[in-house]
Amino acid sequence: MRNPYAYHRRPTRAVASIGHDNVPRVFVNLSQSIITRMEDLTSVGHDYDGATDKWTMRDQSAEFFYMGGRPLPFMAPSGTRQVLDYDTWLTHDDKFYCVPLFDVENYLSEAPRHNVLNVVRCDVSTLSEDLIQRLSGDSTAVLLLSSNARSYYTNMRAACDAMLMQANTTPIIFEHVLQAPSLDEVVLFAATDLGGLFVDGFGDGLMLSVGTQGNMDNALSLRLAFNVLQAARTRMSKTEYISCPSCGRTLFDLQETTSLIRSHTDHLKGVKIGIMGCIVNGPGEMADADYGYVGSGPERITLYRGQEIVQRNIPTAGAVDALIDIIKTDARWIERA
Ligand code: SF4
Structure with missing residues (x-):
């Protein structure tokens, strides 16, 4: 029986670089975008330098287009890989x-397949037992599961449970199209x-397409996809900060x-820093942070590595540098590009 208090990733097989122990992959939907130049991929995390004819991937770059x-x-x-509609793929050179x-x-037909990776797009309402069984026997299939219903979460959850019950290990990419009047929504x-x-x-994995007031925004879709994965602690792609709400203490x-x-640390990868206003409740509130910067008196800071105090009551003036030194000691520091 699953322990409801522990994290369990649904067991999936690895298909190409998707599923099993791989971090969740980020797909972007560029099917409605006009892409004519290499520079057009900047919005989805790939920078092209014409002088050197080289691509640079950022920490938050789409892996599948x-x-x-x-x-x-x-x-x-x-x-990266392109995902093409089946008929287009059939006639493509590569x-x-x-x-x-x-x-x-x-x-479900006997159409020719890719040897390694085949993406099957399915609305959650059409996910039948037959389809789940066919997917179970296919080591090249990845399911791109979508839903237009307002009850997106419950529909997806039910579909995942159905696949779990059948011991199906096909990787699932969640597709979600979100339109709302405001960015907050x-x-x-x-x-x-x-x-x-x-x-x-x-x-x-995740293929998120978001927009406000009718305009889909590829850069926002990408950023939000990585932010969702970071917040769920399934793929850390940037520094994370936990700070207390502040109060009289x-x-x-x-x-x-x-x-x-x-400003000193936001280029680090996957480091979690707690910034807490007081030592009374701060250490408890930043329980899962890698490092803590905690007020321990007027103009005094105590620095933590996890839950362990590393420097106690040091002057505020040098505390940020001291925090950086601790991160360097742990070999988790990188210079800003
Ligand atoms: S950590 Fe301390 S200062 Fe911050 S909100 Fe909690 S009690 Fe207040």
Whole structure:
């Protein structure tokens, strides 16, 4: 029986770089975007330098581009793959780095497949037992599961449970299209619809398409996808800060101090820093942080590594540098690019 208090990732097989022990992968839907130049991929995390003819991937870069029926007119950055509608894939020259997207009907037919990776797109309402069984016997299939229903979370959760009950190990990519009048609502729905699924160990990837007032925004979709994964602690791609809300006990200007620490450390990868206003409750509130910067008296700071005190009551003036030194000692420091 599953322990409800412990994190369990749904067991999945590895298909290409998706599923099993791989971090959840980020897909972007570029099927409606006009992509004609390499520079057009900047919004989804890939920077092209024409002088050196080289691509640079950022910490938050899409790994799979869903291009629909319009493949990229140039070679995709290395380490990425294009997902093409099945008919387009069939006639494309590169049938290895490009992979096909099947609808359910096509997938259940005897249509030719990719040797390594086949993406099957399915609305949750059409996920039948037959389909789950077919997927179970296919070591190349990845399910791109979508739902237009308002009850996105519960529908997805039910589908994941059905697959779990059948001991199916096909990786699942959640597809979600979110349109809302304001950015706040988009962020809220992305968090409530998807966050819980990843926290509960479901999901081997995410294809999020978000927009406000009718305009889809690829850069926002990408950023939000990585933020959902980071908040669910399933893929850390940037520094994370935990700060207390502040109260009468707070011993320093929390906003100013947080911005100062952020300005020195926001380029680090996967480091969690707690910034707490007092030593009475601070250490408890930052229980899962890697490092803690905690007010312990007027103009005094105590620094933590996890829950262990490393430097007690040091002057505020040198405390940020001392925090950086601790991170360096742990070999978790990198210089800013
Ligand atoms: S950590 Fe201390 S200062 Fe911050 S909110 Fe809690 S009690 Fe207040």
